[in-house]
Amino acid sequence: MSGDHGPDEAPWELGDLGDWPPEVFREAGHRTVDWVADYVARIETLPVLAQVQPGEILRSLPANPPEHGESFGNLLADLDGVVLPGVTHWNHPGFLAYFGITASGPGILGEMVAAAFNTNAMLWRTSPSTTELEQGVLDWLRGMIGLPAPRFGLLTDTASTSTLVALAAARESVPGLDVRERGLSAPGMPRLRLYTSMEAHSSVEKAAIVLGLGREGVRKIPTDSAFRMDVAALDAAVREDRASGWLPFAVSATVGTTSTTSVDPVPAVAAICAREGLWLHVDAAYAGSAAVLPEKRWCLAGCEHADSLVTNPHKWLFVPIDASALFLRRPEVLRRALQLVPDYLQTSAAPDAVNLMDYGFQLGRRFRAIKLWWVIRTFGVEGIRRRIAEHCRLAEVFASWVEADPGFEVVAPVPFSTICFRAVWPGITAAERDARNERVLERVNADGRVFLSHTKLCGVYTLRVAIGNLRTEERHLRVAWDLLRSAREGEG
């Protein structure tokens, strides 16, 4: 174990059975950090959206793995030669698609530290720090977004998983069913139904499929003109379903829908849930972060009544993917739904400690809290507020450009950092307008400096600009806007 050989010479591996010696790791690590620093520094010279054809990257890989170890230099070189051409750069300031996100510097380094610890916090004792740092940092986050205490917080990989386990708890919360033991096909089992809006994320419907409720077990409630759940329609749907034999059990409301970032009227939804005995889940995966701003705190109104709420630090809180925060008002229901302790994990040590494996179906849990801890501490709460406020300001700026141009229209309110809009032309059909907007988007994205996405609103093709990267500045939006205007002109 010496530093005589660098990672490119690699004689360490010929006779050695172990890992890299620490000095080899140190040198390879410094070089990787330099590669990442250079990547971020030059990211604007790369096209945001990968320009390759399907199969191109796969064909550039050898068909078989190397029999003998390769030098570290090869690995780094292939990041440039093999990987980069096929990367769509989510960490690029011109990435304005889906939800713009950032892997911030402290987040990236926190991820490396988590990998080095390699802990699995299935039981408290299998890494107390992993469990307790998660609890502590999530309590910070809870306070930052103004949820009342106490809430039980845990980190999962994605909002899809957070919503899935929350709805598993909801399913178990129905008195007298005991789905956990008997399953949904047991004799006498009613058909369970959950409610979410037409604008809800597909993960709600996927959760229903996984949970055995089926797509028929989800009733999608229409939205109002601002894409918010129509509460009167929810009320009527629940009553109607009860009358026809369904058993309503949960509502998933959205704070910040994927298409338009609309906010469902959670206080009114919560009132219906309370009256009807329904579990209230809130998907605030994107917009929850906005609640760090006093002026945006309204978006979580009513969420103090939520049985479960998910918000994703990997979306708009500068933490690398993946990290989704799930807050529970009654964690014991989730534990009752999913706790199973095999003999080899029974322990008499620390009987009252929290074993996070009891709150999910995944036994493995990595040390996700470090990156969130490092991001919050590096930027500070006021620094995070300033950055999120800036993204909202940039969105207002962009929306003002769109509004001022008769060739475009803003088609949904802009409560946060995402703008839905479309190009318009006088005297063309709706179908022709859709086709032209699709071509406008393709033309803008082909340029390589920005990447925008689209959605459909009431069936109409709609363009989206979503701001969430720490390096996005007004100049990037200006590029997008100039490209949009010229692409529109190219269409007639």
Place this chain on the structure above:
Amino acid sequence: MSGDHGPDEAPWELGDLGDWPPEVFREAGHRTVDWVADYVARIETLPVLAQVQPGEILRSLPANPPEHGESFGNLLADLDGVVLPGVTHWNHPGFLAYFGITASGPGILGEMVAAAFNTNAMLWRTSPSTTELEQGVLDWLRGMIGLPAPRFGLLTDTASTSTLVALAAARESVPGLDVRERGLSAPGMPRLRLYTSMEAHSSVEKAAIVLGLGREGVRKIPTDSAFRMDVAALDAAVREDRASGWLPFAVSATVGTTSTTSVDPVPAVAAICAREGLWLHVDAAYAGSAAVLPEKRWCLAGCEHADSLVTNPHKWLFVPIDASALFLRRPEVLRRALQLVPDYLQTSAAPDAVNLMDYGFQLGRRFRAIKLWWVIRTFGVEGIRRRIAEHCRLAEVFASWVEADPGFEVVAPVPFSTICFRAVWPGITAAERDARNERVLERVNADGRVFLSHTKLCGVYTLRVAIGNLRTEERHLRVAWDLLRSAREGEG
């Protein structure tokens, strides 16, 4: 954006709205790499099992997040002062509990690169390299363990998730049910049942709970004297269940059970599955890696018939948690079970490309393939073989010590790198022996140099030594063995 200020001075953040400038990242990154290199170099000076009491780490955190950003030096200092005392060091060579694992150097650095890219490969176009590198590297892994081509491979977070989605596909594969649309409580829906052994991992039962089958939807088949599924009992159970109205639909066989690493007789199980039309899932989360060795290739016999097979590179392939490889023979069944494409993800680009979001319930997918790619290329296939063979050799050495000592007995075959054994004393009751073994384990683990785990076999308390860390050498096993012998003597 300059390198004038280091991460400890942090004036960059006072007026800046962005991320760290690249030069600040570079300096903080080098310091973090140095911290990790030092951590690994001194890891043997730290107690493997955390010595803290529940709540101790949580209480050492401030109740509220910092309003203003802190220096990077604080963050690094708190790794030592706050985090380390509560870490159970899974990356320690004396970690012999559960399944010993390694976050190898290239794996740690690959994780950092993945975090920097921060891609989400939901669609092919949202990062072609993430999708295609995953396909390419998993095809390498498929060949390395001798599974026939073609297989569709994908990476999930954990074996729990791999098994869950595989069983969701199994559920959808039953003709005429359409669980995806109708749910399990639809009129006329039969009660589905799956089969796994008494020794199977709890994730199979948890998957059944999540999927709405309930614990009653899992029938646990007894095992033989070597803890392998009793195929005659499986056969009888399936027939009996059909006769009494259940609809058998899947078997989950295990290659390398968690307690003893026993291997179910997959060829015979596969024959039953073929005859009965059951989906065959194989959980080879731990032992799949052993199949890189020609002399261990037998363990995957019959697995060419598996509809789905999971093996975890984060277990015994030196990749940091999390990375679970799922191989599918008929990926279209999984896609049919879980594909849902919302409007905002509909794209006419690359219509034939693989969109990995279609093969799971999690929309978010990070760039897990890089670390696996880097590990395979750094060690080479022969280097991986040598290392896994060494772990198996170490297990034989340890088992030989246990066998040679009349105060101990080996209680299960040792096909791989895990030894199940217990201390014995003449003339005591079984209950007393259990109690003494439990105290022996506590005493050994309290020393701090090694960490062993336990299980129960046929209800009897059993000690386990599991070898899988690249830094584990015979001297660590010698420490464990000396501690075990002296702890046994301390019990009488």
